[in-house]
Amino acid sequence: MLNRLVARAGIYGILIASIAVLSVLSPHFLTVNNLTNILLQVAITTIIGVGMTFVIMTGGIDLSVGSIVALSIVVMAVVHKALAPMDFGIFQWLVVIVLPMLLALVTGTAAGLVNGVMVAKARVPAFIMTLGMMSMARGGAYIVSDNQTISVFPDGLTFLGDGRVFGVPMLIIASLVIVGIAAWVLGSTIYGRFVYALGGNRVALRLSGVNAARVEMSVYGISGLACGIASIALLGRLNVAQPVAGMGYELDAIAAVIIGGTSIFGGEGKVANTLLGALLVGIIRNGLNLLNVSPNVQLVVIGAIIVAAVFYDKLKDSARA
């Protein structure tokens, strides 16, 4: 009965359900403060998940996101630390704050495009290319940072991750805006249609006179850009830059995308649901912490809930049919 209801509602239903249950179980759960925390905790996964959605939509995958975040964050930090002591007069702010951020974005996008070129042009399977990049970018991060944790940054650099606008954390706003933009691109632009078509039937797209390779290349660039943004956010949130940053992000992001209902084989999906996917995992983790469930049991419960969630989401489809 409840099943059927949840089933029809799909991922939304499961979100509501778990929120309801947790509110009952823990008095601390349904507080503005706590909900803000959750949104903060999932923001970075969401941002990376958005880029990942583009990639998976085309039938690809990007395992290198975590390492690219690490590479971007240390590049940004090292450059900042190198420039900060110098004096650039009125350009000070521009050179010391804006430039490093731009470099983070450039680094991320560049690494992503390398993935893209190798996958789209050299036809290296996405899994291998991004696995290789995962290793290379991580090594790069260690080398650039000389294995050191770099820390304490001025407000300008940390604003995205740590700042607030009218009391609302900037990071939450940013992640929602990014989801919005992505949804618009995929839903309303011609490029968006090409992304869907690429995943749905590459040959058809090509024979329709579209440069499929270029589209494929671009989605990895987008994923890399998302990593660049995420690295800026992470630097703000932690106020440190570490070469070990972002380990395991790939699984979190991919999970968010697929829990959100995007097919791993490409061609279908909604970027907005990626946000829900990330939220679901975040809410469960948060709830289990509030309930002080033993870490061991937490692992079991989280695993079970992720599976159950996707299972119910499938029920919905059959319920519709």
Add this chain to the structure above:
Amino acid sequence: MLNRLVARAGIYGILIASIAVLSVLSPHFLTVNNLTNILLQVAITTIIGVGMTFVIMTGGIDLSVGSIVALSIVVMAVVHKALAPMDFGIFQWLVVIVLPMLLALVTGTAAGLVNGVMVAKARVPAFIMTLGMMSMARGGAYIVSDNQTISVFPDGLTFLGDGRVFGVPMLIIASLVIVGIAAWVLGSTIYGRFVYALGGNRVALRLSGVNAARVEMSVYGISGLACGIASIALLGRLNVAQPVAGMGYELDAIAAVIIGGTSIFGGEGKVANTLLGALLVGIIRNGLNLLNVSPNVQLVVIGAIIVAAVFYDKLKDSARA
């Protein structure tokens, strides 16, 4: 020129090439002793890779292998430690040595079949189901072992991982035999045909009057069984059983499969090449250690070589065409 040559030879060529290079760079590389070490170091990845090949062949994926290894190994260890003190007379050996091993196999296979049922019957995407199992089995391993490292086991239990037959490490023999059997099953049996067909065109298989769901289920069972075997080997190799065992195995195994040329989308591939894929990575790692290359640089080099290898392997196809 060399490119073209390597290209035609594909993965084999790359193996030969890297062996040649490393033999020149390090006097220690091309010694029976060292080559034995390499085979030992890749044996477990190979065994798991064989199971993974079945899964990927059907277009699926199994992220839970590492955790299943951990669960199996601690189950085996805990049961052994519990029974060892007791006296079972002439059955002592059977109960204290054989039973725990069987339980490891049963645990692995059971966990795999759970994956299989949920993927094949409940239609939960393989990525999510096995991601969930990755978390659940890991939690289970912590719980069963109470987070403790369990250690020192009798020769009987460690034979597979540590024993030798006529001077040849048992584990090497075992891994090669397993590859052989798998190659025969996939290459010559009806079941093998069904596995390929499932990955190639599920509907066509179903409309040919085959119970596709059962085939799909079985491959995850096989992957789980492989993990069970791997756990026995690992226990022998380390002579300790830890709940943290097997972390990251999934990437190693999948990489071996895909470097071996199996398509991540299923339907084509050769299990023998999975061995080569595992070997390639193992050889590079070993070589870089011998040369005492800085771990940071190692990451970059390994990543680059994996990509290059697969890229050249692709060239071969086009070279043929």
Add this chain to the structure above:
Amino acid sequence: MPVEPGLVTRKLGKSFPGVRALDDFDFVIRPGEVHCLLGENGAGKSTFINILSGAFAEYEGEIEIDGQPVTITTPARAKALKIATIHQEQCLVPAMTVEENIHLGDEPRRNGFMVDKKAARKAAQEVLDRLGVKIPLDARVRNLSTAEAQMVEIAKALVLDARILILDEPTASISDRDTAELFRIIRELKARGTGFVYISHRLQEIAEIADTVTVMRDGRKVGELTAEEASADRIVEMMVGRPVGELSAPPRNVETDDIAMAVSGLSGNGVIDASFALKRGEILGFAGLVGAGRTDLMKMVFGALPVAAGTISVDGKDVVIDSPRAAVRLGIGYLSEDRKGEGLVLKQAIDWNIALASLPALSNGPVVDRKRERAAAEGHRKRLSIATPSLSKPTGQLSGGNQQKVVVAKWLETGCRVLIFDEPTRGIDVNARAEIHTLIRALADKGSSIIVVSSDLPELIQVSDRILAMSEGRITGEVAVARNARQAEVMELMLGGTRA
């Protein structure tokens, strides 16, 4: 010398490993003319049009348009030259909607990079109306029947309003009524000066629509005829390379009441209360328009689609068929109308595919017997004249018609006692088609019972002993004594009229 208007190709050539698919090929597409291209399966027709549509990056020879030399190495280039193509293998994105598919590649734009959804819907609806098909714009293509998808394919080509329109077997899987609509539009466009390349294996269509006919064999041009000269026999002779006798076989009469399979009150998937009995050794034809429900009915009988109500009995015993496996075990086989999506594993070899449904019979215990497999496949290759250098070639590299032959072979190999053929000769050349008809009859004579679903009425009338017509999910009536059944009679039933 005066430049020829339209598109001219000179010494066009293309090779694939082991095959010279196209060789020294000259062809002319004149404005306002329908130029039919005929040839046996594997003759090189699709290869030729693939070159014109930019599907190949490399080819030999020259192409001229209005005297200007051009090179067409990408689909985009072809489009720029206003050449539109309907490919033989459906080129739609299953997960996307009808509207999205129709516009894929040149969506109506709004301020640069956005899709003008209003305009897109309007344009798509217009073209569908022009074709007189009722398919919801938001329906996902994967939920359409093969025939409906084919109509979308046609619509997709029409929106481009190209100056040269290439149709590779557009009618292979659509009903006569849709074909009529298509021809009406072709004539319309002809009048406006569009030039056509038209490929089909249905000779009666040629007579109807062709202005010029070019016949090819083994990648080479055999000859060019005017519509007048192009009599069926002449064409077939040129295609095959030798005179071919009368194709239609003598009527057969099934003098038995021995029922092989009986279906009663079957409902579900849009099929309503379908009942029919299939006699042993009978060939039962099913006629119907697009979406009449024939495929869905057959899929239910075969256990591939869930059944809402109704019973099935085989050899008089009631049976439960809840999966294709159950059906095959009862000796029922079903050849899908969608060879690519439901019939073949394209990456795998030809013999591999032929054996897929009969492996237990071709194996010793669990081990497949390669020799027997080979032998079996070799037999079918000869009988169905499957054109390929080797049986170990990936099936995906075969020409469309030869792929279809492989699926047919696969089901012949099973030796099922009840065989359901859904559009069995889709895309198969006249000669092979006759061959398959003969095979079907031979099977029936040996006591197998056969159902043939076809949207090609003459074919049905030729091959069946009895024809059932379906309309909107219901069986609307039956026409006995196949050979002298009048087309009009069946048509009437297909359109929904019932008769006692």
Add this chain to the structure above:
Amino acid sequence: ADKPVIAYVVKEINPYFNVMLAGAEAEAEKLGVELKTSAAASQTAVEQQMGIVEDFISQNVDAIVLAPIDSKALVPVVARAQKAGIAVVNVDNRLDADTLKAAGIEVPYVGVNDEVSAYNAAKAIVDKLGGKGKVAILEGIRGADNAQARKRGAEKAFEEAPGIEIVASQTANWQAEEALNVMTNIIQANPDIDGVFAANDMMSFGVIQAIAAAGKEGKVVIASIDAEEQAKANIKDGKALATVYQNQDAQAAKAVSVALEMINGATVDPDIQVDTILLTAADL
């Protein structure tokens, strides 16, 4: 009256932190406070650990004892906790002084000095080898604070002895199996290796297997850190030379009692060092 609530957050669940949590629970029992424990999924999940602390802040527990995965990254959230009026005690991995200063907060620290522990373990090797020989270092996850501290300590001890040569320094990411493979390869390149410092016990298990497999039992001196039961057993059996007992249960007990004092408004010693104990066969 409801007991004060203390949250105890460690890096990850493993034998080492298990002992620590046990110590914490025992002390909590004794002092009659409610203890809530939690851990991140892995030694690199900085963000997740931040989330855990944030979650405890929203539960407004009375005090948080934190073993930070990263010495700098956790400072902001600690500051947030203090702003929320929660007493915070830093245990195990010391929060970075400059970062704390920059954040304008002070946090009492209870713990041990990893660099010293590593120095002592490595020193034991040097002494055993009589100040000359070839040694290797197996590092933890690169970039992790304690991994670097332990590496520094070991290098210090080795470099002090002119006769000692570090022939290889590789990472096995704290893992036993990786240690087995890496060590096997190192022995391959340096058959005459005399000593190995493994940054944690778990890696020493792999090292021991590698040495056994190379048929060099007893020919190579091994020292590590953490004093896991199995490590002690290995020392007893002469498979290893020494390990360092980080006294983590004592650290935990101390941290909990300090937390309670803070809750009760007492001022506490900002830097409480707990001694580590080098364990050799003699001590067991």
